[in-house]
Amino acid sequence: MKVFVGISGASGAIYGAGLLRALLAAGSEVSVCISDGAIEVIRAEDGIGAGSRGEVVSAFFQRHSVTLDPAALIDTGDMASAFASGSALAGAAVVCPCSMSTLGSIAAGITRNLIHRVADVMLKEGRPLVLVPRETPLSAIHLENMLRVKRAGAAIVPAMPGFYQRPESIDDLVDFNSGKVLDVLGIRHELFNRWDGPS
Numbered sequence: 094m095k096v097f098v099g100i101s102g103a104s105g106a107i108y109g110a111g112l113l114r115a116l117l118a119a120g121s122e123v124s125v126c127i128s129d130g131a132i133e134v135i136r137a138e139d140g141i142g143a144g145s146r147g148e149v150v151s152a153f154f155q156r157h158s159v160t161l162d163p164a165a166l167i168d169t170g171d172m173a174s175a176f177a178s179g180s181a182l183a184g185a186a187v188v189c190p191c192s193m194s195t196l197g198s199i200a201a202g203i204t205r206n207l208i209h210r211v212a213d214v215m216l217k218e219g220r221p222l223v224l225v226p227r228e229t230p231l232s233a234i235h236l237e238n239m240l241r242v243k244r245a246g247a248a249i250v251p252a253m254p255g256f257y258q259r260p261e262s263i264d265d266l267v268d269f270n271s272g273k274v275l276d277v278l279g280i281r282h283e284l285f286n287r288w289d290g291p292s
């Protein structure tokens with residue numbers, strides 16, 4: 094499957110890295126767009142303070158074991174990207190994590206960058222769009238925006254890892270959420286054990 098992944102400026106960029114690992118392991122063709130806000134989050138959360146944007150992204154991917162062709166990275170300002178057009182026939186798009194600003198833009202149909210535009214295209218074309226919001230607590234505006242995009246055709250998969258898997262690491266928690274996204278996309282994986290009742 095050809096999948097566009099947008100990483101926006103919510104806390105939890107590690108969720109985006111985990112999703113990329115999972116999609117690549119499943120054999121998906123992945124393209125990635127990282128917002129300016131996400132770069133700042135990565136600098137803060139991963140302690141990557143110095144360096145250019147490219148150096149920050151490279152260090153982030155290396156730290157989280159993401160092996161990605163540099164050609165798969167798309168600039169947020171590249172509105173001429175094939176993904177910006179419905180005729181490109183992208184298989185799916187995921188925004189992970191999805192900031193409340195990005196959610197609000199998508200809900201309102203405002204396309205200020207490529208991540209917003211791709212989400213807008215997926216909704217108008219009736220193709221799979223998955224949003225992974227990471228915020229707490231949620232205001233009425235956040236909830237209304239989630240309902241609005243859900244009604245428009247998006248799937249909402251909040252960064253809410255389950256604990257019946259008995260996670261032993263942060264990666265286990267991230268993998269659980271990544272697996273839920275892949276479930277929505279219909280992509281097979283072995284990121285967690287399926288629940289089959291109490292043992």
